[in-house]
Amino acid sequence: MQADRFSRIKSWQQRYVDEQKYPGSALLVKRGGEELFFHAAGLRNIEEQLPFSRDTLVRLYSMTKPVTSLAMMILLERGLFHLDAPLSEFLPEFSNMQAxxxxxxxxxxTEPCPVPTLHQLLTHTSGLSYAFNPGLVPEAMETAEVLFKPGQGDLAPMVARLAELPLAFQPGSRWEYSVATDVLGRVVEAVSGxxxxxxxxxxxxxxxxxxETGFRVPAGAGNRFASLYTPLAGDAMALNSAETGADPLRLTDSWQTSPFQQADMHSGGGGLVGTLDDYMAFAEMLRHRGRCGDGIIISPQTADFMMQNHLPGEIAAMGPQSFAEQPMEGMGFGLGGAVVLNPARARCPGSVGDFSWGGIASTFFWIDRKLDLSVVFLTQLAPSSSYPSRPELKALVHGALTA
Known part of the structure; x- marks a missing residue:
């Protein structure tokens, strides 16, 4: 990378701050395991003018999903289930399903339907949905408060409440971003004890x-935990009724009073809090095909399996009707993250096989095993659909690679 190409990334981060798009951000790039670039810009806390720094703690939200999917792969390798097993084998409340x-x-x-399989949950083809998606099932989830928020109590009763609702569609017939990974978190609990x-x-x-990664802010972290902001006038997660407000950086979850300070819900779909270097350790493990130092989290073969496309084709071909953290054209889906099938179709520079995912607070990571590249970007603005930061960032990083 050349020095002037580094400066483009710094300027981009600062521009997002200057234009009041993001309060602040931090970016870490590694290539071949060596740190290639780090830069932080702006603030983690506008009210107290505290800088966004390398050790800032953030809400990872859906960047939790790859971690839960990895946990499933760990248990898969121990022979505790196979991926075509029905969910009801582990959670009996899902025995008699309707869609x-x-x-x-x-x-x-509704009509009777098969019980979703573990594989369908891992690939968001199970028939489950999210409350912020359009449709009857999301509306019912919102009414019943089946939201998996950090202050909503234990995971088991929330999953049981979800099981009382019908599926949005017949399992396997469509792709829809969903709370399936939260349900898989409960499967991990049931199988592992x-x-x-x-x-x-x-x-x-x-x-x-x-x-410093977990389901609540670690003790002693203090004001290193960032506050969360939104450009919306109402609920930052209410994507079906999103209205832009007068304040582009309205405080929506203060670090001091955030439910993540004392979270009791272990949401496998969106509950983790963590730091830049912590998540880079996770990304680097995936780039190393399951290895970490002298140890192994999962085998290289299982890691490859996890990061392959598990859909018949691209996401767009499966009739998605939901919000998603990634583009759908030119993209497949593995177990816990998106897979680039065709960069031209995705309209963003990258390599075939890139594995990535993001969170609703505009966080993002990807690994490119062809280029030995791992990238983690953290900020705290919801929803992530507010600005096209992810394709812009990928273009900047790839534009800075001169070999």
Whole structure:
């Protein structure tokens, strides 16, 4: 990389701050395991004028999903299940499933359907949905407060409440971003006999040295935990009724009063809090095909399996009707993240096989094993659909690679 090309990335980060798009951000790029670039800009806390720094703690939200998917791969390697197993084998409350009939106009218009498989949950083809998606099932989830928020109690009763609702469509017939990974977190608990947070801590975070990642802000972190901002006038997560407000950086979750300070919900779909270097350790493990130092989290073969496309083609061909963190054309989906199938179709520089995912607070990571590249970008603005920062960032990083 050349020095002037580094400066483009710094200027881009600063421009987002100057234009009041993001309060602040931090970016870390590694190539071949060596740090290639780090830069932080702006603030983690506008009210107290505290800088966004390398050790700033953020809400990772959906960047939790690859971690939960990795936990499933750890248990898969131990022979504790196979991916075509029905969910009801582990969570009996999902035994008698119903799905909305095509074109349903009421939540009561359902028909019997197969129980989703573990593989369908891992690939968001299970028929589950999210409350912020359009449709009858999301509306019912919102009404029943099946939201998996950090202050909503234990995981098990929330999953049981979800099981009382019908599926949005027949399993396997469509791709829809969903709380499926939260349900998989409960499967990890049922199979391992441990709370999800304990399993993560023992099987993932400790081996990787991720000392400040967990389902609540670590003790003693103080004001290193960033506040969350939104350009919307209402709920930052209410994507179906999003209205831009007068303040582009309205405080929506202060670090001091955030439910993440004392979170009790172990949301495998969006509950983790962590730092830049912690998540880079996770990304580097994936780039190393499951290895971490002298140890192994999962085998290289399982890591390759996880990061392959598991859909028949690209996401766009499976009729998605939901919000998603990534483009859908030119993109497939692995187990816990998106896979680049065709950079031209995705309209963004990259390599075939790039594995990535992001969170609703505009965080993002990707690994490119062809280029030995790992990139982690953190900020705290929701929703992530507010600005096209992810394709811009990928173009900047690839533009800075001169060999």
């Amino acid at each position: 909305l009939v095509p074109g349903a106009t009421a939540i009561s218009q 441990k709370p999800l947070g304990q399993f993560f801590a023992e099987e993932v975070f400790a081996p990787l040295g991720m000392r």
